[in-house]
Amino acid sequence: MRLKNKTAIITGAGNGIGKETALLFAKEGANVVVTDINEEAVNQTSEEIKKSGGKAISISHNISCENDWEKVVLKTLDNYAEINILFNNAGTFLIKPLIETTLEEWQNLMNINVAGTFLGLKHVIPVMMKQNGGSIINNSSTAGLAGSVGVSLYGASKGAIRSLTKHVAMEYGSYHIRANSIYPGFIDTDMMKYRGEIDQSNEQQQSKGVPLGRIGYPQEVARTVLFLASEDSSYTTGAEFVIDGGRSAGRSPSKGEMYE
Numbered sequence: 001m002r003l004k005n006k007t008a009i010i011t012g013a014g015n016g017i018g019k020e021t022a023l024l025f026a027k028e029g030a031n032v033v034v035t036d037i038n039e040e041a042v043n044q045t046s047e048e049i050k051k052s053g054g055k056a057i058s059i060s061h062n063i064s065c066e067n068d069w070e071k072v073v074l075k076t077l078d079n080y081a082e083i084n085i086l087f088n089n090a091g092t093f094l095i096k097p098l099i100e101t102t103l104e105e106w107q108n109l110m111n112i113n114v115a116g117t118f119l120g121l122k123h124v125i126p127v128m129m130k131q132n133g134g135s136i137i138n139n140s141s142t143a144g145l146a147g148s149v150g151v152s153l154y155g156a157s158k159g160a161i162r163s164l165t166k167h168v169a170m171e172y173g174s175y176h177i178r179a180n181s182i183y184p185g186f187i188d189t190d191m192m193k194y195r196g197e198i199d200q201s202n203e204q205q206q207s208k209g210v211p212l213g214r215i216g217y218p219q220e221v222a223r224t225v226l227f228l229a230s231e232d233s234s235y236t237t238g239a240e241f242v243i244d245g246g247r248s249a250g251r252s253p254s255k256g257e258m259y260e
């Protein structure tokens, strides 16, 4: 077991990547604190964990609300006394051309994706400092690494998460706190289905330009998060992990086009 007796907070654990990570962490022996704004979904995650013999508590949590973060930290310490791992995973998405995006939409998305991640760091790092160690994993996106069309606001929020992670790695490394970020590509979750509805694309279209020829699955992201949470990555901090089937590695030449 790679996380035996470790305590992990996972946000957005009611669905998708967060849920699969919670299930995997529990199998690896962690005490899992699963949180989500969707209370019913996150209760379901903790029930599934407990039914299969794992340890979990669920908390209703809006990541952009500072009082909610205080409650999450207190409840975690009351139950398990430590916080060893934080997976800042919850986030939201918007497809819209930049010039049609309203200031309200900008503020709302930044408040969830960026302020939500910042608040998690702000409230969990002091606990990890007292313990003299911990592992933080922030969920960015390949949209935070390179430009795309229609996702400028989302991409900017994920770029901010990339930068925050590196600053945290520098600022708190002396306390043996590691901070790394992950960059999923097209992963089969409800978030991708929403994206599919908007541009009428389907799984086949999403797989175009992916060297491995398919979309990814949340379980595949969860395994990278497990590596970063565990001692297997003990000398890794401030690093970036792309999980996109190779899509961002380069550009496939179209038919008849010369290789450059």
Ligand SMILES: NC(=O)c1ccc[n+]([C@@H]2O[C@H](COP(=O)([O-])OP(=O)(O)OC[C@H]3O[C@@H](n4cnc5c(N)ncnc54)[C@H](O)[C@@H]3O)[C@@H](O)[C@H]2O)c1
Binding pocket: 011, 012, 013, 014, 015, 016, 017, 018, 035, 036, 037, 038, 041, 061, 062, 063, 064, 089, 090, 091, 092, 093, 112, 116, 139, 140, 141, 142, 183, 184, 185, 186, 187, 188, 189, 190, 191, 192
């Ligand atoms: N699916 C993809 O293709 C993909 C690609 C790159 C990055 N990501 C990132 O992965 C993370 C997880 O997304 P997913 O694909 O599993 O989607 P998902 O929709 O399955 O899960 C997202 C979860 O976050 C929760 N959530 C949303 N706003 C919240 C808030 N304010 N407070 C607390 N919880 C909130 C939702 O209720 C949901 O359970 C997100 O940060 C997303 O940006 C996803």
